Amino acid sequence: MNILANYPPTAELQEMDAAHHLHPFTHANELSDKGPRVITAANGVWLKDSEGEEIIDGMAGLWCVNIGYGRDELAEAAARQMKELPYYNTFFQTTHVPAIMLAQKLAELAPGDLNHVFFASGGSDANDTNIRLVRTYWAEKGQPDRDVIISRWNAYHGSTIGGASLGGMKGMHGQGSLPIPGIEFIDQPNWWAEGGDTTPEAFGLERAQQLEAKIKEVGPDKVAAFIAEPIQGAGGVIVPPETYWPEIQRICKAYDILLIADEVICGFGRTGNWFGSQTVGIEPDVITIAKGLSSGYIPIGGSIVSDKVAGVLRETEFNHGYTYSGHPVACAVALENLRILEEEKIIDTVRDVTAPYLREQWEGLMDHPLVGEAKIVGMMASIALTPDRATRAAFPDPGTVGFICRDRCFANNIIMRSVGDRLIISPPLTISIEEIDILITRARKSLDEAYEQVLADGLMKTG
Ligand code: PXG
Numbered sequence: 001m002n003i004l005a006n007y008p009p010t011a012e013l014q015e016m017d018a019a020h021h022l023h024p025f026t027h028a029n030e031l032s033d034k035g036p037r038v039i040t041a042a043n044g045v046w047l048k049d050s051e052g053e054e055i056i057d058g059m060a061g062l063w064c065v066n067i068g069y070g071r072d073e074l075a076e077a078a079a080r081q082m083k084e085l086p087y088y089n090t091f092f093q094t095t096h097v098p099a100i101m102l103a104q105k106l107a108e109l110a111p112g113d114l115n116h117v118f119f120a121s122g123g124s125d126a127n128d129t130n131i132r133l134v135r136t137y138w139a140e141k142g143q144p145d146r147d148v149i150i151s152r153w154n155a156y157h158g159s160t161i162g163g164a165s166l167g168g169m170k171g172m173h174g175q176g177s178l179p180i181p182g183i184e185f186i187d188q189p190n191w192w193a194e195g196g197d198t199t200p201e202a203f204g205l206e207r208a209q210q211l212e213a214k215i216k217e218v219g220p221d222k223v224a225a226f227i228a229e230p231i232q233g234a235g236g237v238i239v240p241p242e243t244y245w246p247e248i249q250r251i252c253k254a255y256d257i258l259l260i261a262d263e264v265i266c267g268f269g270r271t272g273n274w275f276g277s278q279t280v281g282i283e284p285d286v287i288t289i290a291k292g293l294s295s296g297y298i299p300i301g302g303s304i305v306s307d308k309v310a311g312v313l314r315e316t317e318f319n320h321g322y323t324y325s326g327h328p329v330a331c332a333v334a335l336e337n338l339r340i341l342e343e344e345k346i347i348d349t350v351r352d353v354t355a356p357y358l359r360e361q362w363e364g365l366m367d368h369p370l371v372g373e374a375k376i377v378g379m380m381a382s383i384a385l386t387p388d389r390a391t392r393a394a395f396p397d398p399g400t401v402g403f404i405c406r407d408r409c410f411a412n413n414i415i416m417r418s419v420g421d422r423l424i425i426s427p428p429l430t431i432s433i434e435e436i437d438i439l440i441t442r443a444r445k446s447l448d449e450a451y452e453q454v455l456a457d458g459l460m461k462t463g
Contacts, residue, residue, distance in 0.1 A: 010050040013038050024159070037410075042069035045428045045435050047415070055413040056439055058425040063233055063265045063380075064296030067340050068430040074297045074333050074340075081332035090119075090326045098331035105338055106304055109274050112283050116310035119302040119326035123264035123290035124158025126301040127227075130286055131162045132320050133303060133313065134225040134258050140312050146224045147182050150214055150257075154188045156234035157227065157262055157288075166227055168235075184218060186210040188232065189240035192373050192384050192392055204241030212251045225258035225286075230276030233265035233426070236419035237382030239375040245280040258285040258309065264301070265380070268292030268338075269347040269429050272355050272378035279377060285309050295337045300330035341429075350429050355379055357433055361440045362425075368444070369462070370401070370451050379429055385421040387460035395421055401459060405450040412449075414442035 007013060018032035038050035045068055047055040060066060081098060088096050099119065107115040118133070120126035131149060138146035151157065153168035164172045165179030168188070173179055189207040191200045198206065215223050226248070232238040252259045261284035266276025270292060273279045277287065286309060290301030305313070324330070341347060355378045362381050363374045372386035385401050387393050395401045402418030409416040409423075417424050427439065454460055 007040075007050070010038055011035075013050060044068045044070060045431050053413055055415060056427075056435065056442065058409075058414055058416045058427050058439055058443075060426055060428045061296045062291070063270070063426045064291035064294075066268050066270065066292040066429045067295045067337060067346060068428040071295075071297075071340065074295070074336050077332045077336035078298065078329050081329045085328050088328060089323065091321055096326075096328050098328040098335065099326035102326075102331040102335050102338075105335060106289070106302075109338070110287065110304045111275060111278055113307040114284070114287060114304045115307055116305045117302050118305065118320075119300070119331075120290070120322055121299045121324045121327070121330075122158075122301040123262070123288055124160040124163035124301075125322060126264075126288045126290060126303050127157045127166055127262065128160050128162035129303050129320060130225075130227070130260055130288060131166070133305065133309070133318070134260070134286065136316070136318060137258070137309055137312050138224050140316050143221065145222055148184055148218050148223045149182065149260075150184045150186060150211060150218075150223060150226045152188045152228055152232075153185050154190070154235040154238070155227075155229060155232060155262075157229075158264075184214055186214050188235065188238060189244045190232075190236075190238045191241055193394070195392075200241040201243045204243035205247055207240075208244050208247035208251065211248060212255075215251070215255050215257065220255045223255065223257050225260050226252055227260040227262060229262045229264075230266045230280045230282070231271065231377055231380060233380065233424075234419065236422035237375060237380050237424045237426070239377055239382075240280075245282050249282050260284060260286040260288065262288040264288055264290045265292075265426070268295075269341060269350055270378055270380055270426065272347065272351040274347060293337070294330060294334045297337065298330045298333045299324075300327065300334050346429050350379055354429075354431060354433065354436065358431075358436050361436060364440070365444065365447070368447050368451070370405075370447055370454065379431070380424075380426045382419075382422045382424045385423065395459060401450070401454055404453050405446060408446035408449045408453075409443070412442045412446045414439060414446065416443055416446070 014035040039047050040050050041048040045057050047057050090099055103117040106117050118129055120129055135147045151166050151168055155168040157163045157166035165183050168185050187207055187210055189204055191203045195203040261277045263276050267289050271279040277284050285306045287304045294300045359376050362376050365371050365383055366374050370385050372384040372389045374383045387395055399420050402421045405423055406418040
């Protein structure tokens with residue numbers, strides 16, 4: 001019998017959830033008081049909840065369902081693989097067909113000489129791999145003191161001890177004595193919030209040059225790598241000024257620092273190319289992948305490394321690996337997902353048709369009195385909420401207005417997230433023009449309702 005088929009009514013599910021289920025990034029008691037929404041099914045870009053509501057998913061789950069929900073081919077690929085070989089490891093002189101085929105395919109898709117894959121189960125553990133991998137690389141090259149990794153404030157690189165340490169989220173560092181030693185931070189290229197009177201171009205250069213200053217401060221012979229998302233996702237879809245990445249690339253080359261591009265969100269079409277590194281024009285030595293690799297249908301992640309890095313690593317035994325590194329079912333599902341992305345030309349459609357249309361609509365929200373800037377790259381976008389666009393002012397209690405907007409979105413059956421006072425979307429790449437219209441209509445309605453409340457609460461004045 002399928003115990004999930006006949007589930008109890010919503011209130012009972014919520015009660016069981018509150019009694020036994022601890023949610024990620026959640027204040028449990030507050031959630032119990034409110035009761036979580038129970039998602040029961042999904043198709044395309046649409047979610048359905050236990051009350052029968054239809055919700056447009058502006059976040060592709062958690063930035064991951066790139067090909068949209070309800071693709072039977074992925075379920076069938078999983079079932080086939082489960083029947084054939086549900087599990088085997090790749091540790092002790094063995095391998096299997098799905099891991100071989102997926103590694104080969106990723107080497108083909110990844111830019112430049114990124115030709116070697118180390119598998120993980122998600123983005124956090126892949127970044128843990130990266131910490132050990134780049135440090136091992138330098139140790140093997142006879143420079144064991146090169147163990148410092150430079151990251152950025154407000155970056156997100158995961159929730160494991162390594163991932164959260166690499167990330168620049170102070171709220172995460174505050175729990176569990178993080179970061180681990182050997183991680184240094186520079187500021188993010190967030191011109192809207194931190195650019196002051198400088199132009200975006202000058203600010204981009206200034207923030208990139210913080211990397212050079214930090215390398216000099218730490219000592220060039222102590223720095224192993226710089227890690228960054230091509231476009232920050234969880235930090236609020238922060239699109240860096242055009243001047244930023246070329247300067248970062250120059251500095252990494254000048255000091256022979258490995259560049260790790262965390263492509264967990266940007267990878268697999270999100271920015272309109274296979275990888276965000278291509279969109280921002282960089283040549284990383286390592287890229288972190290997860291999420292869109294399987295369109296979230298099954299957990300899988302990994303690190304794709306260059307010939308240069310792999311060449312050194314291959315000279316030793318890398319004492320690292322997870323039970324589920326290269327899990328055959330996950331690899332089979334990922335392969336099927338990549339086949340669909342490629343054969344249905346989903347990324348071409350994003351680049352040439354749907355993303356340009358979404359850009360037009362999204363930038364149209366600039367006429368709304370709550371909106372300061374609208375940023376978009378491919379299918380990831382954000383708006384900054386402000387009481388005064390001209391001065392780029394922040395609301396007095398950061399996050400309050402963001403929450404008001406997010407709650408209105410929730411009520412209007414659109415998933416659009418808030419990060420502080422930025423609203424973000426990252427819809428499935430398969431979203432159609434008609435669905436973009438629905439998304440924008442609901443977003444605008446939610447902004448209108450939020451604006452009324454903001455005025456009523458005295459959080460800003462008209463005009
Ligand atoms: N790197 C990046 C850039 C990510 O966005 C991870 C690593 C970690 O991946 P896993 O698979 O271990 O979760 C992520 C994940 C949010 C949110 O609130 C974003 C992520 C995860 C959870 C919440 O936007 N990104």
